[in-house]
Amino acid sequence: MSLNELSEKVGLTLSNLSILKTGKAKAIRFSTLEAICEVLNCQPGDILEYVNH
């Protein structure tokens, strides 16, 4: 699935998706996480990972 397609289905702008993709996001709303998981048919744990800096 392309970023354009994902942004349309999730209801996020491309710039916001880019922020998420490049790891610059400071926080994510539960509603956004829910929408992404619904579209990608996955669990939050599948797309979130804790990294110890």
Add this chain to the structure above:
Amino acid sequence: MEIKITTTQILKVLQVLSWIIFIGLCIEAGGIAVNTAITLFIHPHGAKNFWEGSDYLSKLYAFDHGYFLVITLIMTVVAVLKAMLFYLIVRLFADKKLNISQPFSRCLRKFILNLSYFSLGVGFMAHLGYKYALWLSQHGLEKADLQALRLGGADVWIFLAVILLVIAQLVKRGIEIQNENDLTI
């Protein structure tokens, strides 16, 4: 019929008012400086040309030229600082750095800090002028009308400077929250 006044309209009115006040303060500062120069170097009776406080300044000039220079210098500096304060406001509007959708910015914080420093300067110089006029009154000269000499309200200017410093700190926190909000998806 309901009349709705938007923020943009209020800012437009403030911009026009800022220009008017800035021009007035420039005229005031220039007038004081020019009258001082004329009185000292060209025409001794030029002290009567000061718009307000001309009686006191005429007597002060007759009393001592040096004291007259000090008082008019302080008056000039205060007027110039006030003009520069409004110049900052005029420039803020002219550069269009105010973004209503993202109001908290480093530019705004720097602007508020500069306003507080200039206000502090005006307050300090006005207080200095008050103390000097007080000292002069103890040496035989009549008591000066600080309002006429445009040196009144030093405590108000210092109060304004403190308030602006506090607001600058709040804006700093606002910037942090806004940045975090911008990176929240």
